[in-house]
Amino acid sequence: MIPAAFDYARPADLDEALKLLAGSAGEAKLLAGGQSLLPLMRLRLASPGKLIDIGRIAELRAIRDLGGGATAIGALATYRDVLDSALAIGNHPILALAIPGIGDVQVRNRGTLGGAVAHADPASDMPAILLALDASLAIRSGSGERVVPAEAFFIGAFSTDLAEDEILTEIRIPATPAGAGMAYQAIEQPASGYSMVGVAAVVGRSGGSIDHARIAVSGVGEIAYRATAVEGALLGSDGGPAAVAAAAEHASDGQTVAADFNASAEYRAAMAVVHTRRAIEAAFAAIR
């Protein structure tokens, strides 16, 4: 459990980090909270030649009020920081529902939202939550900042839109439509604690029908995805139990469902349906 030798740099600020990254042409990995990367290195499943430790860059850890119910969460904010942020939790209560189920106390104290998002583990909870919240990701490089919607950011398992010279700086979550409720439902693989299936739902009702539905699923496909067929079936429906159950049946439509020795594709697909229904029902129940 000893990593292979690597070079190590700890830039003082974002600009220095970007310069170091640009100068190390693909051999460097960014180290944030280290809760995913370091175990991989200890098992020598990852052996980066250089680590650029951005973990102490304070400017990337802030949680900012964007006004009107929108929030910007610095990429280096830890899970604990987010749970402790009345602003983030008040604007996006799903974070308080999902984050306590991520890792353990130590992981939540060290692990960062940005790190989890950039790592893009298909079983990670955060990507589905950000998809359901319609979040965008702010990305910096030497040539400036660009902002990418979460849907365009996740490309595949452990693969994102981040280029080798770019750093994820901020997660920007827009205001949820007034009157919407949100919920997260997951079933964990008991050994790792990762979700075999996790479903984030943000739903809103106006008059007698559903006018907002963003449903995202992690653990099931190659990467977290928006269950657009579920959303489509929900929108305009009465949101009653029958409509929700019928919509949830589409939870893994179009996906190649993952399988491993812990859970078959059949089981994951079935659990996607169950947890999609439960998440939607819980999200309705959360509408104030």
Add this chain to the structure above:
Amino acid sequence: MTSDVMGASIKRVEDPRFITGKGRYLDDIKLAGMTYMSILRSPYAHANIRSIDTSKAGAMPGVVLVLTGADIPYNPLPMAWPAGGSSGVVNNINMPRVLATEGVKWTGEGVAAVIAETAAQAVDALDAIVVDWEPLPVVVDAEKATQAGAPQLHENAPNNVVFNWTVGDKAGTDAAVDAAEVVVRQRVVNQRLIPNPMEVRGDIGVFNPGTDEYTIWMSSQTPHIQRLLLAAFVMGIPETKIRCISPDVGGAFGSKIFCYADMALCLFASKALNGRPVKWVETRRENYQSTIHGRDHITYLEIAGTRQGEITGLRVKTFANLGGRLSTIGPGIPTTLYGRVLSGCYKIPNVYCEVTGVYTNTTFVDAYRGAGRPEAAYVIERAMDLFADEIGLDPAEIRRRNFIAPDAFPYDNPSGLGTAVNGEKIYIDSGNYEPAMDLALKTVGYASLDKAKTDARARGKYLGLGLSTYIEVCGVAPSKWIGAVGEGWGAAMWESANLKVHLTGKVVLTMGTQPQGQGHETTYSQIIASELGLPMEDVIVQHSDTQGTPFGYGSYGSRTSSVGGTAAVKAAGKVREKARQYAAHMLEASVDDIEVVGAEYRVKGSPEKKKTLQEIAFALDLGFSLPAGMEPYLDETAYYDTPNCTWPFGTHIAIVEIDEETGKVDLVRYVAVDDVGKKINPMIVDGQLHGGIAQGVGQALWEGAVYSDEGQLLSGSMLDYALPRASWFPNFELGETVTPSPVNPLGVKGVGEAGAIASTAAVANAVMDALSPFGIRHLDMPYTAPKVWRAMHDKEARS
């Protein structure tokens, strides 16, 4: 003697150091000039080694030595317990290797070792070793391994069979099964488990070139046994030339009983380095691949009886997977410690069991908490439920109808416990099973079970209740039985205790047993404080070092309190008697007139004429005035070999709820009524029960070592091997009955394994009860959500 400390829930004296990070475990020890070893392990489950090239590794930075099997003077490691030993059972023995030479038999077997100035340099150099492998076909399933056409692991073991061992009356059992009104048959799998102590294993070997002596620190349950095995069977030197030290040991569960390749490697390497210390500490991944596994049985059970629920016969055929080579006592676990207790607490007149030990391309299998007895309890407790279900009888009632009656003890078990060397009987000496079951049933509210099931259905849950009325053979035990060639491991099983009362009156108890977290320092102190009438803080307990402790066989098999504890009581008795004689001398009285009251030695009728133990110890230590023939100093050693094992029993009841949509099983209540005899420290007993119950539930619900068909350990880390977490359990509701063990003066039976023996079957029976509406008769563990969901949704998945 005094009773204020015996039976009291005194806080553990070792805990302040453990919980403040001041324990001294193997990896905390750093010696001057120490080097670090790393072991290259086979990536293949079955392969020949054409060649190994270590030249590049030897030239790597910091590397001081590279070893392959060719460098090892004597490569096989000892295997001490052939099944049935000399009693006519053929054992096709293949012993583990210090480093494999011709070929490897499982993924993770060691083939080379690098010793370097730092641990990182040793690991780096492993990558530079080039092995030319010739991969071979693989078999990981014990039953398939015995079938025609299976890959063959060893030339001397046709069809990969290690042994065929039988116990009981075959003709009688066949006749009973043939004649029975009802016979229930079921194939059950007791899946492979990985022990997972908090502290992994490790060693530090040091050779002293001045004296030709070796010292080895090891995270071990058995330093004295390891000295014997390493000296006699590995190094080929007298025992006097090896000193073994087990510092604080952070859990073991059986996995640290054995003689491992790394121990020998550290000694050989230190000698090759002219005495530089060599440290090796396994990684968790190595622990999973190269330290022993437990269980792994495939069993065909047949239980026969009447429609009224009288069990008349039990016939069992088990394939026991022993791995690629035989661990130190591997064959003994699924034979003596399994087959001989299969009938449990039931009076079954005809029992026959056949066990085939099998080689497969998997990590070797040996004793893991309970060691054979959980496997036996699982078979009989599942069998009782299956039979009750078949005839439509309540599971509690079938147990009641078949319990060994309280007046039937000593009970001579038909699966043949009674075969000690000299014809003396090993029998179940005591028990009273029904009161324990009744107390558990009352506690759980058995009468309202149907209502609880109905209520659960309204919440989308299937509720089930499972019973496990277990019996345990503990306190292993009499040398004439478990030590005997033909039955046991070919050595002895007694314990020893040395008790010194120093000049200051402070007492040191030195034991041959070896704690791994059980709290021995506390419980032994309680015993001695009670026996000598002293405050506990005046008693220090020492252990762990073969230089300075009397010989002992170590701690496992729930034996320390009953065997070691009795040795301690005997040593205290000797001290007390000598003190009494010396008190008579000091008080100018007759020895017969001296009475002992706590730590005071008084002249009967003249209580003002007295000496305290401290005063006696002081004078005896100075030795200025000794009666004729008396030696100075209060220093006594006692040895104890128990005449019989102990027989804890009890009833455990689990209640589970299964989510109808996900198949997820939640343990919602757990009631345990145990009879472990008298308790030295009830808090420690409860702690042992809690841990044991959790471990056994872990097997039922979550744990399982899984190999791919290619012999890769898929559950190779904690990311894929599901260890139980505290938050997954309800509060355990513990009750007790107390039937003191008649075999030892403390009346204790041992409790280290009871929870793990009982709880697996209780939860399994609860899950099957919950699934009964689906017509599911049996599923194999672990009852993971995907497995249970599939069974609920697919009739074909049901047996």
